[in-house]
Structures are given as structure tokens and as C-alpha cells.
Amino acid sequence: MQDQLRQLPSVDALLQDLTLRALEQRYGHTLVVEACRAALDAARQRILAGANAPMPALLVDEIRERVEQAARPSLVPVINATGVIIHTNLGRAPLSEETIAAMRLAAQGYSNREYDLEKGERGSRYVHAETLFKRLTGAQAALVVNNNAAAVMLILATFARGKQVIISRGQLVEIGGGFRVPEVMQQSGATLVEVGTTNRTYIHDYARAINEQTAMVMRVHASNFRVIGFTHQPTLEELVALAHEKNLLCVDDLGSGALLDTRAYGLAHEPMPQESLAAGVDLVSFSGDKLLGAPQAGIILGKKPLIDALKKYPLTRALRVDKVTLAGLQATLLHYLKNEATKKIPIWMMIAATRESLDARATKWAERLRASKLDASVIDAESTVGGGSLPGETLPTRALALNVASPDTFAARLRANTPPIIARIEANRLLFDPRTVLPNEDDALLAGIERVAKHLAV
Numbered sequence: 468m469q470d471q472l473r474q475l476p477s478v479d480a481l482l483q484d485l486t487l488r489a490l491e492q493r494y495g496h497t498l499v500v501e502a503c504r505a506a507l508d509a510a511r512q513r514i515l516a517g518a519n520a521p522m523p524a525l526l527v528d529e530i531r532e533r534v535e536q537a538a539r540p541s542l543v544p545v546i547n548a549t550g551v552i553i554h555t556n557l558g559r560a561p562l563s564e565e566t567i568a569a570m571r572l573a574a575q576g577y578s579n580r581e582y583d584l585e586k587g588e589r590g591s592r593y594v595h596a597e598t599l600f601k602r603l604t605g606a607q608a609a610l611v612v613n614n615n616a617a618a619v620m621l622i623l624a625t626f627a628r629g630k631q632v633i634i635s636r637g638q639l640v641e642i643g644g645g646f647r648v649p650e651v652m653q654q655s656g657a658t659l660v661e662v663g664t665t666n667r668t669y670i671h672d673y674a675r676a677i678n679e680q681t682a683m684v685m686r687v688h689a690s691n692f693r694v695i696g697f698t699h700q701p702t703l704e705e706l707v708a709l710a711h712e713k714n715l716l717c718v719d720d721l722g723s724g725a726l727l728d729t730r731a732y733g734l735a736h737e738p739m740p741q742e743s744l745a746a747g748v749d750l751v752s753f754s755g756d757k758l759l760g761a762p763q764a765g766i767i768l769g770k771k772p773l774i775d776a777l778k779k780y781p782l783t784r785a786l787r788v789d790k791v792t793l794a795g796l797q798a799t800l801l802h803y804l805k806n807e808a809t810k811k812i813p814i815w816m817m818i819a820a821t822r823e824s825l826d827a828r829a830t831k832w833a834e835r836l837r838a839s840k841l842d843a844s845v846i847d848a849e850s851t852v853g854g855g856s857l858p859g860e861t862l863p864t865r866a867l868a869l870n871v872a873s874p875d876t877f878a879a880r881l882r883a884n885t886p887p888i889i890a891r892i893e894a895n896r897l898l899f900d901p902r903t904v905l906p907n908e909d910d911a912l913l914a915g916i917e918r919v920a921k922h923l924a925v
């Protein structure tokens with residue numbers, strides 16, 4: 468064993484190797500030295516476990532692989548064949564062509580992000596999206612921050628720090644990724660006052676909890692779960708009437724906040740910011756990258772004096788969005804204004820996709836894969852909206868079903884493909900839902916499946 472250990476070269480000796488010298492030229496000294504050390508460490512461990520010292524050529528190969536691996540970005544595009552439209556783990560909403568172009572332009576050069584072109588002086592970064600939100604929703608004013616969690620935190624910190632906020636027990640939700648209403652409340656310095664029960668809360672429960680410490684009545688949309696059966700929540704109109712009668716704010720955290728009516732696509736109704744504003748709430752907040760289909764952002768709409776107060780609050784500076792996001796948000800909002808959202812915004816195109824178009828795509832996929840000797844067919848399946856919206860609601864789809872010896876192994880190999888392909892396993896088959904595969908990804912998807920199949924066959 469000592470013998471074998473002694474056969475391992477030093478890092479300096481390794482660096483004389485021609486292949487490694489070429490690698491050093493291309494990737495730099497640091498990455499190559501790190502890879503040499505890691506490869507030698509690994510070889511030492513293997514020797515201590517009883518193996519022989521690796522042949523020099525093998526060691527060099529291993530180092531090359533380690534360097535290339537380290538130099539590859541770890542955040543990469545993936546093909547989402549899961550049928551979950553707003554897949555939070557896969558980056559939520561893909562963006563429209565126009566949105567991407569606008570973001571690219573904003574990133575590439577200078578912009579009038581905070582410059583008033585008419586006056587030739589400093590302007591506000593917030594006017595760009597604000598004007599559009601006002602037109603689209605009838606809001607008096609708007610503010611855009613980093614995400615909806617930041618929006619909720621900012622609203623609570625600005626208007627309820629050191630005071631009480633009343634929420635129904637049925638709305639103390641946890642959204643994925645650690646957003647829990649009671650914890651956000653605590654972080655903001657506001658005191659949570661829970662009223663009612665998990666399934667039933669009445670307007671008089673709120674009324675009874677109001678005292679001189681109360682600042683706000685808050686509604687949180689139960690985005691990602693549904694309570695069915697013996698339930699009751701007061702309407703937003705009732706909450707607004709009570710809050711305003713007592714001189715309190717009424718704030719609505721909508722979560723997703725759809726600008727279009729999801730009922731038009733056979734789904735349940737996802738609450739819309741325009742409805743909250745029409746009901747009279749003072750502020751409503753929602754995400755940019757859920758059903759809005761825009762870049763990550765938190766949108767706050769509502770009464771002008773309140774939005775002005777939010778803009779001035781010091782925390783706002785820490786939660787602000789950059790020019791690239793603002794440019795993208797603006798481009799996405801223009802699709803709504805031009806009435807072309809379902810033709811341009813990817814997530815709405817996916818929601819609006821017809822059974823015929825999905826079937827045609829899945830059929831084309833299956834034909835090509837059958838020609839490659841794979842056991843592929845087209846079946847009825849279900850897509851979901853995801854992103855913590857519309858729980859339990861599904862959209863009927865036509866999916867490609869693939870029979871393979873081991874679906875788990877096949878799925879793992881697909882994830883290791885470039886680009887990674889994420890499929891779903893149902894009834895011991897792999898399912899690929901065309902609804903969430905972007906139109907220009909068909910070839911990469913099928914080539915990836917064929918590659919994995921060939922690999923596993925040998």
C-alpha cells in the first residue's frame with residue numbers, strides 16, 4: 468500500500484503533463500491545481516481502500532473531467548416536460564420573446580431607468596411599470612419590489628410595526644420555500660392576531676378583535692391548499708367595510724394575482740387584483756412570476772398616499788428591483804394592454820393550449836420515437852397550473868407515454884442529459900406533457916430521449 472501511495476505523482480509533476488498544461492492555458496492555474504489536488508486525494512482514498520495507484524493517463528483524464536465540470540455553469544436551462552406550468556423549482560414563468568428582448572436591451576446599455584427624458588433630470592425607476600399597472604387594473608398607484616414576500620414584509624413593516632394585524636386562522640399559510648405568514652409577520656415587527664377557526668371565520672370574529680393597537684385587517688389568499696366542506700370566510704367587501712369603519716387598513720395578499728380570468732380555461736377562479744381594488748382594499752400584493760408570467764417581482768397596487776409612504780420607507784431601498792426586471796415587467800404588461808397575453812406570454816399560451824394542438828405534438832413525438840424502436844404512445848393525462856395556484860385544479864392534456872425497463876433509471880439519465888429533461892412517472896411509465904415543453908425544444912427533447920434509450924440498451 469505504501470508502495471502504491473508512493474507511486475502517486477506530486478501536483479508539480481502533474482502540471483508538467485502536456486494535456487494539463489493545455490488545460491491550464493484554457494482554464495487558468497487555480498482550477499487545474501484544485502482539480503489535481505482533488506484527483507490525488509481521491510486516488511489516495513482508493514489506495515487506502517485496497518486499490519492500486521491509477522495509471523498516469525487515467526489520472527490526467529480524471530483531472531480534465533474535474534476541471535471541465537468546475538468550469539461549467541451550474542444554473543442551466545432544463546426542459547420541463549412535467550406538465551406543471553408554473554414550476555417553482557424549475558424557475559416559475561418562462562418569459563415572452565418581447566420580454567427577453569427588452570431585458571437584453573436594458574442589460575446591454577444605458578437606459579432611462581431613473582432619468583426623466585423630457586426634463587433632462589433625475590426621474591423615478593418606478594414610473595415605468597406604474598403607468599401600465601394603473602391602466603390595467605384601475606389602481607391609483609403601484610410599487611414594484613423584489614418579490615411578493617418582500618412586498619408583504621414591506622407593507623407590514625411600514626404600516627403595522629409595533630401594532631396588531633388581524634388575520635383569519637384559515638389563512639395562516641405556508642407557501643413553498645419558507646414563506647410562512649406568522650413568521651413574516653414576526654420579522655416585520657407586527658403582532659399577529661389570529662381570529663376564527665381553521666375552517667370558519669366570520670366578520671364578527673374580526674370585529675371583536677379590533678382594539679386601539681390594531682393597524683390592519685389582512686387577507687391572505689390560501690394559494691396552495693383548499694379547505695372544503697363546512698367553511699366560511701367573510702367577503703372582501705365585508706372586510707373592507709369593517710376596516711374602514713374603524714379607520715384601519717385592509718390589505719390583500721393575493722399570491723398569484725391573475726390579470727386574466729382563469730375560468731375561461733375551465734379552471735376555478737383565481738382572484739384578480741382588479742377585483743380586490745374594486746372591492747375597496749387599500750393595498751393588494753402579488754408575484755411577478757406566477758400567473759402574471761413576468762420576471763420575478765413583487766407588485767403592490769393601491770391608494771396613492773399609501774404607495775407614496777411605501778416608496779419613502781427605508782426598507783424599500785433594500786428590496787428594490789433592477790432595470791432588467793423593470794424592462795421585462797414592462798414588456799410583459801404591454802402584452803396585456805395590447806390584448807395579446809394568450810398569444811405571447813408563455814404561461815398563458817400553455818394554459819390556453821387546445822387539446823388538438825397538444826395531441827398533434829404528442830403524436831408527432833410518438834411517431835418519431837416509434838421509428839427509433841421505442842415503445843411510445845399518446846395518452847390522456849392532466850397538467851396543473853402549479854406555483855401554488857389553483858390547488859387540485861387540472862387541465863386535460865395529451866401526453867407522450869414511454870414504456871421502458873426501468874422508469875426511475877431512465878428518468879435519472881434524462882436529468883443528466885444536456886439539456887436536462889424533467890419528466891414524470893405515472894403507472895410505471897414515463898410521461899412527457901407537451902403543454903410545458905416550449906415549441907423550440909421539441910428536437911432537443913426527442914434527441915435526449917433517443918440518446919438515453921440508446922445508452923441504456925448497450
Ligand SMILES: *Cc1c(COP(=O)(O)O)cnc(C)c1O
Nearest residue numbers: 614615616642690721722723754
Ligand atoms: C407565492 C406567495 C407568496 C410569495 O411570493 P414570492 O413572489 O414567491 O415571494 C406570498 N403570499 C402568497 C399568498 C403566495 O401565494
